[in-house]
Amino acid sequence: MTNLTPMIxxxxxxxxxxxxxxxxxxxxxxxxxxxxxxxxxxxxxEFTSAEKGIEPAQMLMQQ
Structure with a gap:
């Protein structure tokens, strides 16, 4: 039996x-x-994210 309780x-x-x-x-x-x-x-x-693979090029010089 597996417990599929959603993560809060x-x-x-x-x-x-x-x-x-x-x-x-x-x-x-x-x-x-x-x-x-x-x-x-x-x-x-300064920001945080649960996603680990954010590249600097995705953030710099964007709108």
Missing amino acids: IFDHSRYRLKVWRNKAPLDVLAFTGQEALSQPFRYAI
Whole structure:
């Protein structure tokens, strides 16, 4: 006899990250941003995912 109880996944993150052409579910761990007049803006996003095989090229320079 096998037990086929569905796995329950808790999610405490209030933010989700979607990256173009990436199908892995991404949870935002932390983010910071800097903006100033006549200066380039900068945002840093730390995220987690249950998927282990995400390549950096899938995330960098995407929309």
